[in-house]
Amino acid sequence: MRWEELFDDLEARFAEQEREEAEADLIGLVRAERERVSFVDRMRAHQGACLILDLRDGSSRRGTVLDVGKDWVLLRAPAGAAGRENDLLVPAESVVSAGGLSRFSLAAGESIGRRLRLNTVLRGLARDRSAVALDFWPSGHLDGTIDRVGADHLDLAVHPPDAVRRPGEVRQMRTVPFSALAAVLVR
Numbered sequence: 001m002r003w004e005e006l007f008d009d010l011e012a013r014f015a016e017q018e019r020e021e022a023e024a025d026l027i028g029l030v031r032a033e034r035e036r037v038s039f040v041d042r043m044r045a046h047q048g049a050c051l052i053l054d055l056r057d058g059s060s061r062r063g064t065v066l067d068v069g070k071d072w073v074l075l076r077a078p079a080g081a082a083g084r085e086n087d088l089l090v091p092a093e094s095v096v097s098a099g100g101l102s103r104f105s106l107a108a109g110e111s112i113g114r115r116l117r118l119n120t121v122l123r124g125l126a127r128d129r130s131a132v133a134l135d136f137w138p139s140g141h142l143d144g145t146i147d148r149v150g151a152d153h154l155d156l157a158v159h160p161p162d163a164v165r166r167p168g169e170v171r172q173m174r175t176v177p178f179s180a181l182a183a184v185l186v187r
Contacts, residue, residue: 039095040069041105042105043073043092044105046100046101049064053075054098055137055183056096061077061088063088070115072118073092087185088183088184088185089118089121091178122146126146126148129145129165131187132145133184134176134185135181136182140180142176143158144174152179156175158173159171
């Protein structure tokens with residue numbers, strides 16, 4: 001018996017077994033990592049990219065990803081008929097499909113903006129008295145100014161899109177649950 005041949009054969013078998021085990025471990029780790037990737041993690045990896053979002057109200061929105069929070073994405077929509085770009089705040093739950101995503105993802109970092117929830121961003125718009133246009137599901141549209149934001153809803157002072165929120169301009173007050181929001185266009 002040639003001991004060297006036996007040892008070489010055993011070493012080769014052992015190396016092959018180690019390689020197979022390492023490969024199986026790697027496959028398991030990759031699967032486990034993919035299971036933890038959220039939709040907003042995928043969106044976050046595409047800041048600066050132009051995406052198409054199909055929303056549950058039946059509309060499609062195209063824009064450049066400006067930022068992504070815990071449950072929202074902010075797009076810069078291309079200039080429309082008025083010739084100016086608009087920012088579009090889209091709740092992540094209103095997106096039914098996204099076009100233009102690669103397979104990459106990026107977990108939330110330490111940036112404060114990325115830890116903010118939708119209700120916090122909407123409170124900022126209310127504090128700034130920004131004029132907004134709300135599109136909501138299944139098909140609806142309201143123009144106005146956000147007055148108050150609760151945990152899961154907002155109160156909108158409805159007024160013409162070209163008017164400033166003043167008591168004489170407000171036509172009605174509407175309460176809109178976040179679950180009905182498709183998009184918030186910030187004018």
